[in-house]
Amino acid sequence: MIYLTPRAEAQLRELPERAARKIARSLRLLESVPNSGRPYPRDSPFAGSFYKNVFVRSRRWVYRVTYDVVGDDVWVRYLHPSRYPMAHATIASAPPDPADDG
Secondary structure (H helix, E strand, O other), rough: OEEEEHHHHHHHOOHHHHHHHHHHHHHHHHHHOOOHHOOOOOOOOOOEEEEEEEEEEEEEEEEEEEEEEOEEEEEEEEEEEEEOOOOHHHHHHHOOOOOOOO
């Protein structure tokens, strides 16, 4: 099952329609193959999480989906454009929490 943290849910709602559709399709695929993403390096604040890059249009419009696999569930923590700093400490510091208010 795919779950979005409140932050990821809000980010998905704010995306342009084309990007949101493409990411929603990618999340459905991710539900089938959750370990298909790449792990973040051990020295990353996101260590222990995985990521998938979703190409919306050519190479210039790319979003990164950061997620954790917990048992059979996939928790999407964060959706951000590829230009966003990947080591943003306040975003990566805590594990996913269903009660997180974003």
